[in-house]
Amino acid sequence: MAQLIDGKAVAARVRAEVQADVERFKAARGGVPGLAVVRVGEDPASKIYVTGKKKAAEEVGFRSWEHHLREDISQEALLVRVRQLNEDASVHGILVQLPLPKHIDAERVISAVSPAKDVDGFHPVNAGLLSLGQPGMRPCTPLGAMRLLEEAGCAPAGKRAVVVGRSNIVGKPMALMLLQADATVTVCHRKSDLPREVAQADILVVAVGVPELIQGEWLKPGAVVIDVGMNRKPDGKLVGDVAFQAASQRASAITPVPGGVGPMTIAMLMRNTLLAASGGV
Numbered sequence: 545m546a547q548l549i550d551g552k553a554v555a556a557r558v559r560a561e562v563q564a565d566v567e568r569f570k571a572a573r574g575g576v577p578g579l580a581v582v583r584v585g586e587d588p589a590s591k592i593y594v595t596g597k598k599k600a601a602e603e604v605g606f607r608s609w610e611h612h613l614r615e616d617i618s619q620e621a622l623l624v625r626v627r628q629l630n631e632d633a634s635v636h637g638i639l640v641q642l643p644l645p646k647h648i649d650a651e652r653v654i655s656a657v658s659p660a661k662d663v664d665g666f667h668p669v670n671a672g673l674l675s676l677g678q679p680g681m682r683p684c685t686p687l688g689a690m691r692l693l694e695e696a697g698c699a700p701a702g703k704r705a706v707v708v709g710r711s712n713i714v715g716k717p718m719a720l721m722l723l724q725a726d727a728t729v730t731v732c733h734r735k736s737d738l739p740r741e742v743a744q745a746d747i748l749v750v751a752v753g754v755p756e757l758i759q760g761e762w763l764k765p766g767a768v769v770i771d772v773g774m775n776r777k778p779d780g781k782l783v784g785d786v787a788f789q790a791a792s793q794r795a796s797a798i799t800p801v802p803g804g805v806g807p808m809t810i811a812m813l814m815r816n817t818l819l820a821a822s823g824g825v
């Protein structure tokens with residue numbers, strides 16, 4: 545049986561580290577780090593996630609604000625709000641919750657956030673810095689996944705890493721972080737021969753949003769599996785992108801869903817906000 549990588553426990557540790565650093569920050573600087581979360585419309589999942597982020601922010605000792613805007617807000621009015629937050633010295637981190645309504649151009653909104661306050665690491669400047677291997681704000685989910693590999697005692701250097709999914713928010717930055725850590729990286733997508741690629745993976749990271757897409761039998765015995773997927777089944781149960789039962793028979797370590805990568809995303813958002821408040825990277 546595989547070792548279970550307890551993201552919930554690691555995330556609690558990361559948040560405790562941030563909380564201790566906030567105390568030092570207060571002593572040295574007077575104020576506290578501030579995180580502004582912008583939520584547009586009534587997406588029920590977004591509402592739950594934003595509540596979780598605000599709660600975590602308050603627990604570690606940040607100030608936090610939720611800017612809840614109407615579903616029918618214009619693109620221009622949303623951009624104005626983002627620019628106001630850029631100018632606000634008490635706000636160190638800005639997160640615009642995705643997805644945005646269809647009439648909004650998400651890329652333009654992300655690009656409007658000051659790169660120094662872009663605690664999601666989604667701004668083109670930060671994406672560029674990551675691809676160049678230079679310091680910058682890094683996306684929270686891949687950052688959390690890297691930390692979980694470390695916690696599992698898995699050093700990427702020299703290993704074959706396979707990333708399934710090529711999104712700008714998880715797959716691509718994940719592949720770049722693994723590459724920077726000296727893994728040999730393959731990125732898979734819908735045209736890939738998945739069973740064949742997955743069989744090569746010492747490290748497998750899956751972020752596609754298809755319930756139990758990856759069959760346990762495909763895995764290389766001893767692989768370390770990071771499952772970023774979060775899929776709600778009709779019965780309300782959450783499942784990942786990896787068929788967990790069969791996978792845990794072959795893997796040496798695996799993240800559960802829930803309780804794996806999800807809590808790490810929020811913990812790393814706290815770390816990024818502290819970093820932004822401390823003057824960045």
Ligand SMILES: Nc1nc(=O)c2c([nH]1)NC[C@@H]1CN(c3ccc(C(=O)N[C@@H](CCC(=O)O)C(=O)O)cc3)C=[N+]21
Nearest residue numbers: 593639640641642643664802803804805806807809810
């Ligand atoms: N600008 C932006 N930044 C984001 O980081 C962002 C976003 N938009 N839009 C939505 C996704 C999703 N996301 C999650 C964070 C934590 C959990 C999490 O903590 N999940 C728990 C509980 C899940 C449950 O029980 O519902 C778990 O996996 O154990 C999940 C999902 C951040 N996102």
